[in-house]
Amino acid sequence: MTRKSEDAGRSTIRDVAARAGVSASTVSRVLGGVYPVSSQTRTRVLRAVRDLDYVADARAKAVAGVGTPTLAFVLEDITGPSFALMAHGVEREATRLGHLCLVCSTEGDVRNEVEFVEMMRAQRAAAVILVGGAADTSEYRERTRRMADSLASAGSRLVLCGRPPLGPGAPVTVIEYDNEGGAFALVAHVLAQGHRRVLFLGGKPDHTTAQGRERGFLAAHRARGLEPDPALLLNGDFTRDAGHRLMRGALKDGLDFTAVVAATDMVAAGALTALHEAGLDVPRDVSLAGYDDIPYARDLHPALTTVHVPYEELGRLAVRTALGRTTEAPAEHLLLGTHVVVRDSVAALPARP
Amino acid sequence: MTRKSEDAGRSTIRDVAARAGVSASTVSRVLGGVYPVSSQTRTRVLRAVRDLDYVADARAKAVAGVGTPTLAFVLEDITGPSFALMAHGVEREATRLGHLCLVCSTEGDVRNEVEFVEMMRAQRAAAVILVGGAADTSEYRERTRRMADSLASAGSRLVLCGRPPLGPGAPVTVIEYDNEGGAFALVAHVLAQGHRRVLFLGGKPDHTTAQGRERGFLAAHRARGLEPDPALLLNGDFTRDAGHRLMRGALKDGLDFTAVVAATDMVAAGALTALHEAGLDVPRDVSLAGYDDIPYARDLHPALTTVHVPYEELGRLAVRTALGRTTEAPAEHLLLGTHVVVRDSVAALPARP
DNA sequence: ACATGGATGGAAACCGGTTCCCGAGGCGGA
DNA sequence: TCCGCCTCGGGAACCGGTTTCCATCCATGT
Incomplete structure (x- = not known):
């Protein structure tokens, strides 16, 4: 029993053509739309398409x-x-x-x-968007530069989102948000409430996002003529567990502080739980601030004061600039602004007795 | 000035062949690996590949x-x-x-x-995983059935995750988690703490996930010989805002309840904030439970008692069953278990004066 | 010295589409 | 009536790979 390719699975354009009694080119033209085809032929072809439930192979x-x-x-x-927010955008x-x-x-x-990235180049992706902070080492620059060149020579484009930019001339689009500025504004707000000993729960020391936020933290202090105590600068990573662990350690070590600034909202969430576990009230006993303004920030208790980062917009912007580019401009660098969102987790420091 | 295809962009296998002084077949064989090729030829080809930074077109x-x-x-x-958890899995x-x-x-x-789904069929995807609850209407079944057949006839497979199953015989893999059982266990726990008037913050009425959880809510009551007050069954959707709005409304309407069970943790988060805004303490004044055990549940204050759903495992399982299937078995239906996670947001009801 | 066979690589067919090129009719105008 | 244009559709080349088939070439066995 000979099997026509029709009975099992994917039917080809030639199957459709045979069934409609026309050539493959005609089927292609009917489906393509613009080429003149008599309405009688069109009907026959469309019937065959429907009968076979045909869909043209996208890879072909x-x-x-x-x-x-x-x-x-x-x-x-x-x-x-x-x-997730960026992915959505x-x-x-x-x-x-x-x-x-x-x-x-x-x-x-x-x-x-x-x-x-190599696989995406093989897929002939129109653009590759690389997301998330990284350590700005020379190895990073070299490796990323190689990826950028490789993609560019294949007619594609590398987009770096929230990652350290490469040197000039690299065929890359960089989109960042202002970590330093956001942290500066946030910490300035905390300091304006009278706090002087502020604990910073940072990320990995060589991670540029963490570095930017730490720079903002320091700069805000210096702008007020304050010199932050190095003992109050802790490093971990951007996870909830790091925040929890660091906060617990700080409490156990008896560190002296009246406010906590976490490098991300996730870190802040972990820290908040550690504070609660220690019987401390936020913001009465300790003030707390985060960074990122994730959707859950306002449902923490107290609602978290934080810095809003337009992540979804960032994602949208990334694809728009990557795809919408007409010229072969070698490099682009966008910096998105952020703003602080004041909620309930930072309170004024009462005058100490 | 004639341009060789070498100077700009994607080089083809023939470019590589020309540069190495061999035929395209030989390049393919060198890259493919198994066919015998003299080491001298191999070296020349690999050199050309490296020089041109060639990657074979995945679509071709x-x-x-x-x-x-x-x-x-x-x-x-x-x-x-x-x-996001499922996507990760x-x-x-x-x-x-x-x-x-x-x-x-x-x-x-x-x-x-x-x-x-049509596009994915055109892409010849090995499987299409459809995620998220839906209303179980006849229109839904018909439409989904059509998609399933269409994919199956193309050699692909439709997987439904947390969606209502189709009738028997549909070429579909259904993976669900036990909404009714989880809600039953959770509500039984709440009732065991002495609560008798439990507010249910449900989802859309025709949404099967919401229905399952509501069934569990009702069944747990009846298993104790209790008949829940219909006035305590509220409907919204699965968002944080719905929880916030519904809870606020319930408070304003003076509904009589001592515990709240939310259809999802997001709903619970919104409800919790509404409770806090009303000056109520959880769990002293009101107990609260959620559903899903999202990562943030334990950082709410108080840490949320909820039902753990193995979302990531669910995602993994979905692709494993969709891809690992050897036979043409027409249908499969998996039901994953859930378990309640007791944290701090549900407390025993004190004896009323 | 000659037949044999394994190693090697090229030509061509194929995968499933699109599109260029051209020929066959139908129709109107000269 | 004949010519030319326009409409329509088929054949073949092409996209960029893989794989089958076959022709060499060289080393070996007798």
Whole structure:
């Protein structure tokens, strides 16, 4: 029993053509739309298409040069709320512009990152968006530069979101948000409430996002003529658990502070729980501030004072600039502003007895 | 000035062949690996590949039948924490199994959903995972059934995650978690603490996830011989804002209750904030429970008692069953268990004066 | 010395589409 | 009536790969 390709699975354009009694080119033209086809032929072809439930193979179309373009999104972990927000922005804008959206999680492993970028180049992705902070080492610059060149030579484009920019001349689009400025404004707000000993729960020391926020922390102090106590600068990472652990340690060590500024809202959430566990009231006993303005920030108790970062807009902007570019401009660098959101977790320091 | 295709962008396998002085087949064989090639030729080819920074076009490979398979993930909004968790599980397992991962957000619009599924069929995705609850109408069944058949006839497979199953015989894999059982256990726990008037903050009435949780709520009451007051069953949706609004309304209306069970943790978060705003203490004045065990649940204050749903595992399982299937078994239905996580937001009801 | 066979690499067909090129009719105008 | 244009549709080349088939070449066995 000979099997026509019709009975099982994917039917090809030639199957449709055979069933409609026309040539493959005609089927393609009917489906394509613009070429003149008699209404009788069109009807027959469309009937065959419907009968066979035919859909043209998108990969084959792509190879012929008329496919749906694709855009790739590489991040560490979609689970983080700010990453999810950016992913959402990217995805929305990508589909709005008629692109498909490939997503890859690196799980923080650099090898995965370069491997993914290579795969995306093979996929002929229109752009590759790389998200999330990184250590600004020379190894980083070199590796990222290589990826950028490689993508550029393939007609694609690398976009760095919240990552350290490369040197000038790298074919890369960098979109950052103002970590230093946001932290400066936030800490200035805390200091304006009278606090003088502010604990900083930072991220990894070589992570540029963490560095920017720490710089803002320091600058805000100095702008008031204060010199922050180095003992109040703690390092961890951007997770809830780090915040919890660091806060618990600070409390156990008897560190002297009246306010806490966490490098992210997740860190702040962990710290808040540690404070509660120690029987402390926020903001009566200790003030607390976060960074990122994740959706849950306002449902913490007290509602968290934090810095709003337009993550979703960032994602949208990333794909828009990556895709909308007409010229071969070598580099672009956008810096998005942030603003502090005052809620209930920072209170004025009462005059000490 | 004639341009060789070498100078700008994507070089083809023939460019590499020309540069290495061999035929395209030889390049393919060197890159493919298994076919015997003299080490001298291999070296020349690899040199040319490196010089041109050549990567084979994945789409062309796919059309030739040797591509990286793809898996599609369609959800409403990646921003929701449980969705993000599932997405993470899907993504991890997909890359572990050597698949690429396409993601689409429907923004809750059914038209987007069928359109995306159609696109994924055109992409020849190995499986399409559809996530998130839906109303179990006949229109839903019909539409989903059509998508399932259509994918199956193309050699692909539809996976429903946390969605109502179709009738028997539909070529679909359904993976659900036990909404009714989880809610039953949770509410039983609340009732065991002595609460008798429990407010239920539900989701959309025709949403099967919401229905399951409501059934569990009712069943737990009846198992104790209690008949819940219909006035304590409120409907909204699964957002934080709905929880906030509903809770505020209940307080303003002077509803009589000593405990609140929310249909999701997000709803609980909004409700908690509303309770705090009303000056109520949880759990002293009112007990509160959620559902989903999102990562932030334990950083609410008080830490939220809730039902743990293995979302990430769910995502992993979805791709494993969708991809690992060897036979053409027409339907599968998996039900994952849940368990309640007791934290601090539900307390015993003190004997009333 | 000659047949044999394994190693090596090129030509061509194929995957599933699109599009260029051209020929066959139908129709109107000269 | 004949010519030319316009409409329509088929054949073939092409996109960028892989794989089958076959022709060499060289080393070995007898």
